[in-house]
Amino acid sequence: MRHWLSLAEHSPEELAGLxxxxxxxxxxxxxxAEAIPGRVLVMVFFNPSLRTRTSFEAAMLRYSGHAICLxxxxxxxxxxxxxxxxxxxxxxxxxxxxxxxxxxxxxALAVRTFAQMKDAAEDAADPILRAFARYATVPVINLExxxxxxxxxxxxWMTIDEKLGGxxxxxxxxxxxxxxxxxxxxxxxxxxxxAAAAGMHVTIAHPPGYELNAAVLDRAASWCSAAGTxxxxxxDQRSACREADAVYVKSWGSAKLYGDEAAQRx
Amino acid sequence: MRHWLSLAEHSPEELAGLxxxxxxxxxxxxxxAEAIPGRVLVMVFFNPSLRTRTSFEAAMLRYSGHAICLxxxxxxxxxxxxxxxxxxxxxxxxxxxxxxxxxxxxxALAVRTFAQMKDAAEDAADPILRAFARYATVPVINLExxxxxxxxxxxxWMTIDEKLGGxxxxxxxxxxxxxxxxxxxxxxxxxxxxAAAAGMHVTIAHPPGYELNAAVLDRAASWCSAAGTxxxxxxDQRSACREADAVYVKSWGSAKLYGDEAAQRx
Amino acid sequence: MRHWLSLAEHSPEELAGLxxxxxxxxxxxxxxAEAIPGRVLVMVFFNPSLRTRTSFEAAMLRYSGHAICLxxxxxxxxxxxxxxxxxxxxxxxxxxxxxxxxxxxxxALAVRTFAQMKDAAEDAADPILRAFARYATVPVINLExxxxxxxxxxxxWMTIDEKLGGxxxxxxxxxxxxxxxxxxxxxxxxxxxxAAAAGMHVTIAHPPGYELNAAVLDRAASWCSAAGTxxxxxxDQRSACREADAVYVKSWGSAKLYGDEAAQRx
Numbered sequence: 001m002r003h004w005l006s007l008a009e010h011s012p013e014e015l016a017g018l019x020x021x022x023x024x025x026x027x028x029x030x031x032x033a034e035a036i037p038g039r040v041l042v043m044v045f046f047n048p049s050l051r052t053r054t055s056f057e058a059a060m061l062r063y064s065g066h067a068i069c070l071x072x073x074x075x076x077x078x079x080x081x082x083x084x085x086x087x088x089x090x091x092x093x094x095x096x097x098x099x100x101x102x103x104x105x106x107x108a109l110a111v112r113t114f115a116q117m118k119d120a121a122e123d124a125a126d127p128i129l130r131a132f133a134r135y136a137t138v139p140v141i142n143l144e145x146x147x148x149x150x151x152x153x154x155x156x157w158m159t160i161d162e163k164l165g166g167x168x169x170x171x172x173x174x175x176x177x178x179x180x181x182x183x184x185x186x187x188x189x190x191x192x193x194x195a196a197a198a199g200m201h202v203t204i205a206h207p208p209g210y211e212l213n214a215a216v217l218d219r220a221a222s223w224c225s226a227a228g229t230x231x232x233x234x235x236d237q238r239s240a241c242r243e244a245d246a247v248y249v250k251s252w253g254s255a256k257l258y259g260d261e262a263a264q265r266x
Numbered sequence: 267m268r269h270w271l272s273l274a275e276h277s278p279e280e281l282a283g284l285x286x287x288x289x290x291x292x293x294x295x296x297x298x299a300e301a302i303p304g305r306v307l308v309m310v311f312f313n314p315s316l317r318t319r320t321s322f323e324a325a326m327l328r329y330s331g332h333a334i335c336l337x338x339x340x341x342x343x344x345x346x347x348x349x350x351x352x353x354x355x356x357x358x359x360x361x362x363x364x365x366x367x368x369x370x371x372x373x374a375l376a377v378r379t380f381a382q383m384k385d386a387a388e389d390a391a392d393p394i395l396r397a398f399a400r401y402a403t404v405p406v407i408n409l410e411x412x413x414x415x416x417x418x419x420x421x422x423w424m425t426i427d428e429k430l431g432g433x434x435x436x437x438x439x440x441x442x443x444x445x446x447x448x449x450x451x452x453x454x455x456x457x458x459x460x461a462a463a464a465g466m467h468v469t470i471a472h473p474p475g476y477e478l479n480a481a482v483l484d485r486a487a488s489w490c491s492a493a494g495t496x497x498x499x500x501x502d503q504r505s506a507c508r509e510a511d512a513v514y515v516k517s518w519g520s521a522k523l524y525g526d527e528a529a530q531r532x
Numbered sequence: 533m534r535h536w537l538s539l540a541e542h543s544p545e546e547l548a549g550l551x552x553x554x555x556x557x558x559x560x561x562x563x564x565a566e567a568i569p570g571r572v573l574v575m576v577f578f579n580p581s582l583r584t585r586t587s588f589e590a591a592m593l594r595y596s597g598h599a600i601c602l603x604x605x606x607x608x609x610x611x612x613x614x615x616x617x618x619x620x621x622x623x624x625x626x627x628x629x630x631x632x633x634x635x636x637x638x639x640a641l642a643v644r645t646f647a648q649m650k651d652a653a654e655d656a657a658d659p660i661l662r663a664f665a666r667y668a669t670v671p672v673i674n675l676e677x678x679x680x681x682x683x684x685x686x687x688x689w690m691t692i693d694e695k696l697g698g699x700x701x702x703x704x705x706x707x708x709x710x711x712x713x714x715x716x717x718x719x720x721x722x723x724x725x726x727a728a729a730a731g732m733h734v735t736i737a738h739p740p741g742y743e744l745n746a747a748v749l750d751r752a753a754s755w756c757s758a759a760g761t762x763x764x765x766x767x768d769q770r771s772a773c774r775e776a777d778a779v780y781v782k783s784w785g786s787a788k789l790y791g792d793e794a795a796q797r798x
Contacts (some may be wrong), residue, residue, distance in 0.1 A: 040590050048343045050359065051367050054334055058306050058371040061332040066593040068586055074340060074606060077580045088712040093582065101583050105590040180354040314609045316625065317633050320600055324572050324637040327598040340606060446620040 003133045003140040005126070007150045007190055008219045012197035012227070019158050019198075026158075036063035042106030043143065046072045046113040046128065052143045052151065056110060068106065081131040095128070099135040108139045115146035115184035120255035123147060123184070124213045144186050147213070153190030157198045160246050167198035169229065173244035175237045176206035182253025182264035189216045191248050196220035201230040205240035209254045269399045269406040271392070273416045273456055274485045278463035278493070285424050285464075292424075302329035308372030309409065312338045312379040312394065318409045318417065322376060334372065347397040361394070365401040374405045381412035381450035386521035389413060389450070390479045410452050413479070419456030423464045426512050433464035435495065439510035441503045442472035448519025448530035455482045457514050462486035467496040471506035475520045535665045535672040537658070539682045539722055540751045544729035544759070551690050551730075558690075568595035574638030575675065578604045578645040578660065584675045584683065588642060600638065613663040627660070631667040640671045647678035647716035652787035655679060655716070656745045676718050679745070685722030689730045692778050699730035701761065705776035707769045708738035714785025714796035721748045723780050728752035733762040737772035741786045 007015060024032035041060050043053065053069065060067040070076050079098055080091035087094065102109055113128040123146035133140045142150050161167050172195040174188055188204075189212060195202045202224055204212065211217075217233065224231035234240055241247050257263045273281060290298035307326050309319065319335065326333040336342050345364055346357035353360065368375055379394040389412035399406045408416050427433050438461040440454055454470075455478060461468045468490055470478065477483075483499065490497035500506055507513050523529045539547060556564035573592050575585065585601065592599040602608050611630055612623035619626065634641055645660040655678035665672045674682050693699050704727040706720055720736075721744060727734045734756055736744065743749075749765065756763035766772055773779050789795045 038594075040593055042586060042590075045341070048341060050336070050342050050364055053341065054308060054336065054368060054371045057334050058308075058332075061306055061334075062304075066590075068589050068593075069341070070582070070586065071341065075577070075580060075585065075601070075603065076582050098582055102586060105586045311607070314607060316602070316608050316630055319607065320574060320602065320634060320637045323600050324574075324598075327572055327600075328570075335607070337607065 001133075001136065001139060003136070003142075004150060005129055005133055005140065005142045005145070006148045007153050007193040007197065008148070008216060012199075012223055015154065015157075015194070015197045019154055019161070022154065022158055030063065033059075033063040036060060036065040039065045039107040040105065041065060041067045041108050041110055041141075042102050043067055043069045043110040044072060044076070044102070044112070044132075045070065045143075046111070047144075049112050049143060052112065056143070081128045095131045096135045099132050100137060103137040106138060108141060109136055110141040110143050111145070112143035113145050115186060117182060117184060117253060118259040120213070120258050123258075124215065146184065147186060147189060147216075148193075149186040149190045152187055153194035156191050156248065157194040160195075160200075161198070164245055167195075167200050168227075170200045170245040171203070171243060172198075172200040172246050172248065173203045173205060173240045174248045174250065175204075175241055176210050177249045177251045179251035182257070183251050185212055185252045185255075188212055188248075188250050188252050191250065192216065192220045193223070195248075196223040196227070196229075196231065199227045199229060200246075202232070203230075203240045203244065204233045205237040206233075206235065207237075208235055209256050210252065211255065212252070267399075267402065267405060269402070269408075270416060271395055271399055271406065271408045271411070272414045273419050273459040273463065274414070274482060278465075278489055281420065281423075281460070281463045285420055285427070288420065288424055296329065299325075299329040302326060302331040305331045305373040306371065307331065307333045307374050307376055307407075308368050309333055309335045309376040310338060310342070310368070310378070310398075311336065311409075312377070313410075315378050315409060318378065322409070347394045361397045362401045365398050366403060369403040372404060374407060375402055376407040376409050377411070378409035379411050381452060383448060383450060383519060384525040386479070386524050389524075390481065412450065413452060413455060413482075414459075415452040415456045418453055419460035422457050422514065423460040426461075426466075427464070430511055433461075433466050436466045436511040437469070437509060438464075438466040438512050438514065439469045439471060439506045440514045440516065441470075441507055442476050443515045443517045445517035448523070449517050451478055451518045451521075454478060454514075454516045454518050457516065458482065458486045459489070461514075462489040462493070462495075462497065465493045465495060466512075469496075469498045469500060469506045469510065471500050471503040473503075474501055475522050476518065477521065478518075533665075533668065533671060535668070535674075536682060537661055537665055537672065537674045537677070538680045539685050539725040539729065540680070540748060544731075544755055547686065547689075547726070547729045551686055551693070554686065554690055562595065565591075565595040568592060568597040571597045571639040572637065573597060573599045573640050573642055573673075574634050575599055575601045575642040576604060576608075576634070576644070576664075577601065577675075578643070579676075581644050581675060584644065588675070613660045627663045628667045631664050632669060635669040638670060640673060641668055642673040642675050643677070644675035645677050647718060649714060649716060649785060650791040652745070652790050655790075656747065678716065679718060679721060679748075680725075681718040681722045684719055685726035688723050688780065689726040692727075692732075693730070696777055699727075699732050702732045702777040703735070703775060704730075704732040704778050704780065705735045705737060705772045706780045706782065707736075707773055708742050709781045709783045711783035714789070715783050717744055717784045717787075720744060720780075720782045720784050723782065724748065724752045725755070727780075728755040728759070728761075728763065731759045731761060732778075734764070735762075735772045735776065736765045737769040738765075738767065739769075740767055741788050742784065743787065744784075 057067040077092035081095045111132050115123040126145045126147040129145040221231040323333040343358035347361045377398050381389040392411045392413040395411040487497040589599040609624035613627045643664050647655040658677045658679040661677040753763040
């Protein structure tokens with residue numbers, strides 16, 4: 001079963017193909033949506049969503065498909081995703097029961113599940129999304145998980161491509177910004193990966209202590225290396241922005257302070 | 267951009283045209299719904315809804331359109347609508363960001379946002395609905411706001427017209443009724459405006475202290491004047507009901523006690 | 533008005549006809565869904581749902597119908613269902629007002645409303661579902677109520693039929709199992725009724741104190757008697773399972789401890 005969980009699991013060529021498909025759709029080539037008519041997308045939300053949910057639902061409807069939207073803890077009871085735990089809490093059902101059932105009703109499953117931000121390694125392992133994928137018998141789509149927001153990454157790629165008239169060889173800077181509360185790393189992870197896959201020079205700039213996930217950085221660096229572009233991580237945000245063709249401003253929490261929101265706010 | 271926010275912003279002739287359109291639809295003339303097929307209505311709910319939400323969603327579906335329903339604070343995170351405030355609370359996004367995005371996905375936006383009932387002047391200014399309209403690039407439809415419930419007003423007009431075999435020259439009395447808790451003025455505002463626009467003699471009857479919004483009363487009075495019908499506000503509810511062809515019984519809170527629910531209950 | 537509230541209200545022949553219809557649909561005979569195209573099903577949820585909600589919504593969509601899903605206390609305000617009570621609490625509307633309105637928008641109404649588990653007689657009387665049926669002008673479908681889960685019962689019948697290659701004369705055992713919290717009796721009630729209607733020998737096995745509803749047991753026993761099959765209730769769960777062709781393992785709370793969750797957990 002082929003899932004859509006992470007940019008890091010696909011090749012830059014595959015990702016470029018998806019952006020090309022999106023361009024065809026945007027130009028009005030409805031044949032590019034040939035997979036959609038009559039299909040049912042079941043969307044499961046562990047967290048709220050505005051752009052992602054509405055754009056997916058509108059896309060399914062406009063191309064003659066259907067979307068069923070389910071909120072965990074609202075429309076649905078709470079779900080357990082860990083294996084081997086005693087389920088005597090408020091999770092009435094395990095993902096291993098729920099997911100195969102939902103796969104009988106839908107042609108694909110889409111899941112939003114934000115980072116818990118208590119343990120950076122656990123968030124990087126994407127436990128809830130991976131549990132869905134493990135038990136699914138239809139493709140699973142990541143609508144932002146603990147580790148990545150791959151659709152956002154492709155949308156960013158497409159936007160930069162439109163604004164700059166191409167991405168290859170352009171200089172992309174992802175720069176950290178302050179926020180009143182610590183935010184997940186899923187979006188900056190996917191932005192960095194998308195920029196690398198798009199053939200841009202990638203600079204990631206942030207204060208000390210705000211390192212992104214090492215495996216994600218390695219993957220982005222290796223894609224840049226293969227494309228012959230530069231990849232750098234720096235604490236000099238000012239220079240990184242000055243020399244960029246595209247600046248991506250985003251806040252994320254410090255993994256060192258995970259689980260300590262009071263310290264993060266300072 | 268033409269919005270549907272308030273009866274007071276349209277002419278009685280325009281409103282009569284909408285009621286005539288509704289009559290065609292009710293008679294089964296599907297051509298009257300020519301705007302709907304293939305269109306996506308994005309509905310945003312700051313508050314619950316039974317009739318309005320279900321009737322809009324059913325209408326979109328029955329006429330081959332689509333509806334996407336989003337609850338603020340549930341499906342969506344909370345939204346800030348005020349300009350110039352520091353967003354360090356629980357509103358994760360501003361209406362000025364959210365609304366233009368939703369307008370990219372939908373062909374029209376519909377919003378329900380009840381009165382806060384803390385400040386009568388603020389409710390009359392309809393701050394949330396007006397913020398949506400300000401930032402929208404597609405038509406915004408009022409599904410009941412702080413100040414008005416214009417669709418309810420037209421439905422009341424149509425019902426009275428059906429029951430009495432016409433509205434012109436008939437005597438309409440809107441009379442206040444007690445309730446266990448203070449209710450908003452949106453519905454009585456729209457009922458009074460609809461009755462005036464429909465060419466009825468309008469009497470509004472309530473105890474002292476329960477005055478409706480002055481601008482709404484002025485608009486209703488001026489429409490009655492232009493139509494040659496009588497407009498009156500009275501504290502004599504008994505007489506007002508006795509002399510009416512149609513009595514509209516509705517509760518609303520006293521603007522003088524806004525923000526003081528304990529006093530309202532007494 | 534014909535409703536779908538309880539297996540007990542239909543004859544075994546009618547129920548067998550519904551299972552036969554489901555088999556036609558499962559074989560891909562879309563003509564079996566001739567009632568669905570263009571129809572709007574309004575689904576009202578007093579409680580969460582995963583399988584039932586998603587399967588109903590997907591079925592409506594796949595057969596060219598529509599589903600509108602409303603959660604009570606979320607999308608909708610709270611609803612009062614009792615007659616003759618003073619509505620000064622948080623229920624903003626009575627079922628007698630809400631249901632006729634929803635019936636104007638939908639072609640059928642579906643309701644999920646779990647047992648309260650405070651009073652076994654009240655749960656058996658299914659007060660909320662029955663209030664919906666009383667005021668409805670379109671068919672009402674039970675998506676699991678306090679007393680029964682009739683669609684689940686038919687699905688169980690169909691599954692056993694598929695697995696055993698027929699149900700007539702087979703031995704069905706419904707056996708109680710422990711759970712961390714007391715669960716409603718709706719599912720075991722419908723399972724027992726479905727097994728009896730399907731022509732199976734029915735044994736219900738549970739510890740003392742876990743008796744199911746007497747009227748349900750009487751109905752199942754009378755169906756077995758008419759079909760010439762055996763019906764038994766026993767405390768010997770081990771033997772009941774050993775001698776069965778199909779074992780249905782389910783937990784439910786003790787009616788004797790209703791309203792006393794602490795005692796139930798022990």
